[in-house]
Amino acid sequence: MKILSAIVLAGALGMGLIPGAQAATSERVQITGEIIDTWCYVSEIMGGGEAITGTAHHQCAVWCAAGGIPVGLLAETGEIYMVLKLGDDDTSNANPRILEIQSNRVVVEGNVMERDGIQYIVIDEIVENAGITNRTHDDYGVIPEFGVPGQ
Amino acid sequence: MPGLVVVASSGFFLADARAHDDENHVTPETVSAATPETDAVQEPASFPLDIGGPFELTDQHGVVRNHDDYDGRRPLVFFGYARCESICPVALKVMLEAVDLLEETGDKLQPILITIDPENETPAVLLQEMPRLHPRLIGLTGEVAAIADVQKLFRVDAQLTGTSRTGNPMFAHGSLIYLLGANGKVMTLLPPIFDSKTMAEKLRPYLVAETVN
Numbered sequence: 305m306k307i308l309s310a311i312v313l314a315g316a317l318g319m320g321l322i323p324g325a326q327a328a329t330s331e332r333v334q335i336t337g338e339i340i341d342t343w344c345y346v347s348e349i350m351g352g353g354e355a356i357t358g359t360a361h362h363q364c365a366v367w368c369a370a371g372g373i374p375v376g377l378l379a380e381t382g383e384i385y386m387v388l389k390l391g392d393d394d395t396s397n398a399n400p401r402i403l404e405i406q407s408n409r410v411v412v413e414g415n416v417m418e419r420d421g422i423q424y425i426v427i428d429e430i431v432e433n434a435g436i437t438n439r440t441h442d443d444y445g446v447i448p449e450f451g452v453p454g455q
Numbered sequence: 456m457p458g459l460v461v462v463a464s465s466g467f468f469l470a471d472a473r474a475h476d477d478e479n480h481v482t483p484e485t486v487s488a489a490t491p492e493t494d495a496v497q498e499p500a501s502f503p504l505d506i507g508g509p510f511e512l513t514d515q516h517g518v519v520r521n522h523d524d525y526d527g528r529r530p531l532v533f534f535g536y537a538r539c540e541s542i543c544p545v546a547l548k549v550m551l552e553a554v555d556l557l558e559e560t561g562d563k564l565q566p567i568l569i570t571i572d573p574e575n576e577t578p579a580v581l582l583q584e585m586p587r588l589h590p591r592l593i594g595l596t597g598e599v600a601a602i603a604d605v606q607k608l609f610r611v612d613a614q615l616t617g618t619s620r621t622g623n624p625m626f627a628h629g630s631l632i633y634l635l636g637a638n639g640k641v642m643t644l645l646p647p648i649f650d651s652k653t654m655a656e657k658l659r660p661y662l663v664a665e666t667v668n
Contacts, residue, residue, distance in 0.1 A: 371542045372630040374646040420657040
């Protein structure tokens with residue numbers, strides 16, 4: 305995990321060293337984490353926490369991403385990075401490539417920037433992809449229940 | 456590394472639902488409190504990615520509008536389609552509530568919907584649909600090529616995915632919300648995942664800076 309430079313930047317923001325809304329530079333990082341559905345995870349509209357990650361929320365996460373909800377990268381340290389761009393694609397929104405990696409545990413390289421308290425990441429490369437490894441449905445079932453095919 | 460402690464306790468990261476240390480546990484509630492500082496107000500820089508730019512489209516009244524044509528109100532733009540039955544109404548609701556919250560404190564924004572379905576959403580269609588969403592919402596449309604050019608400026612992808620049960624076309628499309636500055640450049644963008652109060656808090660510093668300057 306090489307998020308140290310991003311942490312330093314955010315630390316400077318937190319301490320008020322960089323004034324106002326304009327503070328934003330880009331830092332090169334490598335991050336390990338899971339691609340998540342940011343809407344449901346952050347809003348807690350379907351409850352919160354681990355149940356809104358992994359296999360329990362995979363179907364809904366794919367639907368949200370397909371509809372254009374920005375996906376996030378939930379780092380193993382707990383930070384969320386909004387994915388702005390993936391590879392050479394012009395956008396990550398409603399991007400079919402994103403659908404293929406939704407809920408996957410990945411190692412990515414790219415650039416992180418902070419704006420208005422939000423961490424954004426432009427992913428240059430998915431270095432590793434372990435697939436869907438977070439079997440949260442063992443504990444939580446499928447969240448929401450209408451995510452079960454045929455319901 | 457002192458910065459790590461400052462980061463975790465200042466709420467500058469979105470959320471940390473996996474943290475086991477209660478002192479450093481950052482929840483979505485603390486996301487609401489994570490706003491830019493407003494003490495040292497100065498003109499905000501554009502977003503650090505090259506997004507946005509000048510454009511000219513037609514509103515629901517048939518009037519040609521550009522990126523900076525709203526009586527001093529900063530444009531707050533969402534790309535979607537007026538007859539959407541899924542994500543657009545939810546995202547627009549939050550965006551429009553944030554506009555109203557900011558209006559209460561004198562911070563004026565111009566909410567704009569740029570349709571990604573110009574073939575079906577003509578000015579006449581938008582004239583019917585906009586008041587249903589908000590009295591001050593401006594809908595912009597244009598030739599297919601003109602809309603495609605604007606989508607490219609703002610890196611908004613959109614694909615027709617099918618037809619709804621009611622017969623309306625369904626699109627998958629980018630759902631970020633853009634605050635525009637000079638020449639249509641994006642000052643900041645927000646994902647539609649926050650509540651309206653949080654969104655207003657994140658937008659306000661840009662408008663305050665403008666007032667001061």
